[in-house]
Amino acid sequence: MNLFRWSWVMNNTDVILDKLVQHLQLTGLALLFGFAIAFPLALAAIRWPRLYGPSLGITGVGFTIPSLALFILLIPFTGLSMATSLIGLTIYTLLILFRNTVEGLTGVPREVSEAARAMGYTRLHQLFTVELPVALPVIVAGIRIAAVTTIGLVTVTALIGQGGLGQLFITGFTLHFPTPLIVGFVLSVMLAVVVDLFLVAVLWLVTPWRRGRS
């Protein structure tokens, strides 16, 4: 069995590129939706600390349910569609983003918040111009973990007809031919590296005040 055949890659560049774009789309949208839900939830958990413990517990339990089962159980509602994989992926990003957002915001030093209040900032103004920037490194750390995890998880949705680069795994399995598998594997790991570096760069760009420190 030929382990790797360049000719297959050359003949299928459009398919590979298509799967790569789909992979990126699923990851990006899941992160976007996940953050849109996790952020208000985190604010609520900070406002009402009693919510935090149980929410954290639920997020923990979420990880004990096999992702494949979650995707399969969504099929009756949304079919073998992109929505099915997107809903499942969003739930998993939510679990990671929620915890890091709460940790980031509660980690803001009290003196900083008090100074902002003393200067007459309103609650909302204080949140967006003082606390959020200070919490940004922790929040971005969460986004990095969520992004990288999601890139891996997307491939599982190949089993329900989505999956981006994961589709190449199924192709390789049905053809008994490792090349598509290796391509899918290498590209998804490379995608994770690129996205991770991109997020590090974004954090660096938006937090100029941290650059002086090592």
Place this chain on the structure above:
Amino acid sequence: MARRLLSIPFAVPALVTAGVLLLVVASNAVAAGGGSGNVIVDLFAWFTDPQNWLGDRSIPVRSLEHIYYVLVSMAIALAIALPLGIGLGHTGRGGLLAINVSNIGRAVPELGIVILVFLLAGYGDLPVIVALVALAVPPMVTNSFVGMRSVDPDIRQAARGMGMTGWQVLWRVELPIALPLVMAGIRTSAVQVMSTATLAAYVGLGGLGRYLIDGLAQKQLTQVVGGAIVVALLALAIEAILARLQRAIVSEGLRG
């Protein structure tokens, strides 16, 4: 400890809530999937069907296969990850590399590894074990590395000052202090491995994933829900056992 996946006091209400949510989703799912329309009735029938308790496709046999994959992979992963993480943490070298590699390790697609090793090595336990080891190693390396590095340098110096050798410092000072974080990594890995072992079924292997893959193929969502519940219970069980182990082995002075 913020890094801990589950905190036991919250596990029970959380499990109940998650269970109720799962049932609500599942009841609609199973109804659409041709069940009797009542998921509790269907699940009860599934869990009490004698066929699911006797013979080589029963829940106990599938669970044992599943636990076997998990234990073998965790044993191999522990043998790789702990010396690596603890060693790097002790010397303080290669930290950035360890953390970045294990961060990217989260993106490694287990399904791809299962299928690739299956194509290369053929039918057997190897594909699932390789994939699960790859999944389990990164969190344990990161956590044990961070745990070892978070030991207060003053404490390390004090141990040195008392005349301890490097090994003694590692075994008697650093490791006991790092143990809560090391265990947190082991618990995270164990829970993930337990739920990911379901992918073995895709290449025709056993384990509880059979109920998910077969249920998907046969459009029988009751067994998907049933299988998922058994997996989740096993994951919570291993988490509870490890939490108890942690309480037993972590020095009393370190419990907060």
